Amino acid sequence: MVLWNKAALLKQLWAFYFKQDKLWVRWVHAYYINRGAIDTVTINSNTSWLLRKILDSRELLRDICGWEEVSNTQKFSIKKAYNHLQEGFDRVSWRRLICNNQATPKSKFILWMALLNRLATTDRISKWKRDCNTLCKLCGVQEESVQHLFFECEYSKSIWNAVLQYIELSPVNTAVGELRRVVQKARSKRSKDKLFVMLYTESLYAIWLQRNSKHSKDSILSPHAVIKEVIFKVACNCNENDRCRLLLV
Numbered sequence: 213m214v215l216w217n218k219a220a221l222l223k224q225l226w227a228f229y230f231k232q233d234k235l236w237v238r239w240v241h242a243y244y245i246n247r248g249a250i251d252t253v254t255i256n257s258n259t260s261w262l263l264r265k266i267l268d269s270r271e272l273l274r275d276i277c278g279w280e281e282v283s284n285t286q287k288f289s290i291k292k293a294y295n296h297l298q299e300g301f302d303r304v305s306w307r308r309l310i311c312n313n314q315a316t317p318k319s320k321f322i323l324w325m326a327l328l329n330r331l332a333t334t335d336r337i338s339k340w341k342r343d344c345n346t347l348c349k350l351c352g353v354q355e356e357s358v359q360h361l362f363f364e365c366e367y368s369k370s371i372w373n374a375v376l377q378y379i380e381l382s383p384v385n386t387a388v389g390e391l392r393r394v395v396q397k398a399r400s401k402r403s404k405d406k407l408f409v410m411l412y413t414e415s416l417y418a419i420w421l422q423r424n425s426k427h428s429k430d431s432i433l434s435p436h437a438v439i440k441e442v443i444f445k446v447a448c449n450c451n452e453n454d455r456c457r458l459l460l461v
């Protein structure tokens with residue numbers, strides 16, 4: 213979002229450079245730039261906050277190697293500028309899993325945290341809190357990690373396997389394998405694949421909520437109740453055709 217905002221500011225700067233025929237651009241030229249060049253206009257105490265921000269983005273011009281790549285004389289592309297500004301970042305293989313996903317925002321956030329391994333699972337907490345019990349909050353048998361919690365724990369496994377059965381797929385049985393499959397399906401436009409991505413995301417979120425409930429209130433829903441909740445949520449959030457498909461399977 214920060215980069216997108218910078219790209220949008222560049223669009224305003226571009227409007228100054230190319231004297232776009234707009235009233236506010238003419239006004240800025242008449243009162244601030246005053247027949248000077250945009251490159252040499254100095255920012256002083258009279259410059260408004262907004263104009264200062266736009267003029268500050270002159271430095272970004274270097275990063276995107278001038279206007280050529282992002283605009284023509286008629287049009288500026290925020291999208292192209294954003295892509296240029298982003299070039300220094302690595303693209304993660306699962307980016308479509310977050311973007312092409314109709315699941316609820318909260319569940320997508322938890323999925324994103326899980327993918328970055330930033331959830332407060334006990335294997336991570338024990339790194340800064342010595343006396344922390346590292347056993348899984350759900351089964352109390354094995355060490356809790358993202359991989360164990362969502363795909364290896366018996367409780368989670370029973371939920372995920374039932375969800376897979378519901379859409380007539382068989383389990384892959386490893387967290388990495390499931391991730392690879394869901395990333396691949398996130399690229400697809402097929403209705404069944406979209407449902408799979410949503411079910412994956414909502415299941416992860418539901419398991420995370422149950423894990424937290426067990427930890428803080430010592431209460432947990434049965435896998436059957438969790439599955440019903442997951443399917444209900446997906447049915448509420450998908451479009452009508454997908455919903456029919458979900459309820460038919």
Ligand SMILES: [Zn+2]
Binds near residue numbers: 360
């Ligand atoms: Zn467990």
